Amino acid sequence: MAKAKFQKVTKAIIPAAGLGTRFLPATKAMPKEMLTVVAKPIIQYAVEEAYAAGIREFIFITGRGKAVMENHFDHPYELADTLRKKGKLAELKLVESVLPADAKVYYTRQGQPLGLGHAVGCAAGITQEEPFAVLLPDDIIDTSQGNPLKEMLAIYNETGKSVVMAEEVAPDRTNQYGILDLGGTGIKNNRARVKTFVEKPEPKKAPSNLAIVGRYVLTGRHMAQLAKTKPGRGGEIQLTDAMIEVCKKEGFTGYLHNGLRFDCGDKVGFQMANLYFALQDPYIAGRLQPFLHQMAERHDRRQALREDEIKRRKTKSKK
Ligand code: G1P
DSSP states (O other), rough: OOOOOOOOOOEEEEEOOOOOOGGGGTOOOOOGGGSTTTTEEEEHHHHHHHHHHOEEEEEEEOTTTHHHHHHHHHHHHHHHHHHTTOOHHHHHHHHTTTTTOEEEEEEOOOOOOHHHHHHTTTTOOOOTTTTEEEEEEOOOOOGGOOHHHHHOOOOOHOOSSEEEEEOOOOOOGGGGGGHHHHHHHHEEETTTEEEEEESSOOOGOOOOEEEEEHHHHETTHHHHHHHOOOOGGSSSSHHHHHHHHHHHHHEEEEOOOOOOEEETTTTHHHHHHHHHHHHTHHHHHHHHEEEEEEHHHHHHHHHHHHHHHHHHHHHHHHO
């Protein structure tokens, strides 16, 4: 077998220290990452995606109040034993599949909310100089049409350069994302050579509408760079700022993702993810689909009544 040219990526960092204020009061005592999309916590989707892409070591960046997440990825001896004794083997399989036996987990705390770059940097002692992946668990990817992280790892293995996942966003939303500057070069086979990045530019100043979304494969140099990175936009230590510096020295590839992604950091995206994944389950879909049609019809009827009422009032006021 040919020897890999570049050091293999075996570790993924999953930042999960956020307060989840957009989901209050649900997140008052419950980590946002543990909210469920159908019957799985949000964070489990990221772990399954990374595992399927070949990652075997998971580094969770946690904070106060996140212990329940550690319990989720622990081996529940008593529960497993009870399910086994009761012959509930399907349920036992679900419990055991949360973390396959050959996966290893590390937890490290981000003591202060100093930004995504700071959160990732908290794992420096574990990754040392190795390259690593970063998955932002708010972004759930539909992997039924392909696993983008797997593609990104393949690109890294081929080029030895960092890879970031990008998606086209509406031009008026560039100030919500890190944006790719391709310096005038194009996209070929879903890949683009990145000139630099700009963190959350206003639409008028954005070099493109290609946004960084939730998945990164980063070379080992990033940890040393993060250690030197000063607070940037919003007074936070930005991962994008460290990437800009590494990009100058090593280059960077943008991987354009065309599949479905749900932003579960947002209430709308979270509901969409729930509906989408629920409709993939034949048992749920059988009852949910007619209900959704019914709701849509009801909504249309109400809307029509409202419009009629507005027209009626207008004609009345003209008379
Ligand atoms: C972070 C990054 C940004 C990236 C985004 C993807 O921003 O700083 O570059 O586009 O994640 O979700 P945040 O969403 O933490 O504000």
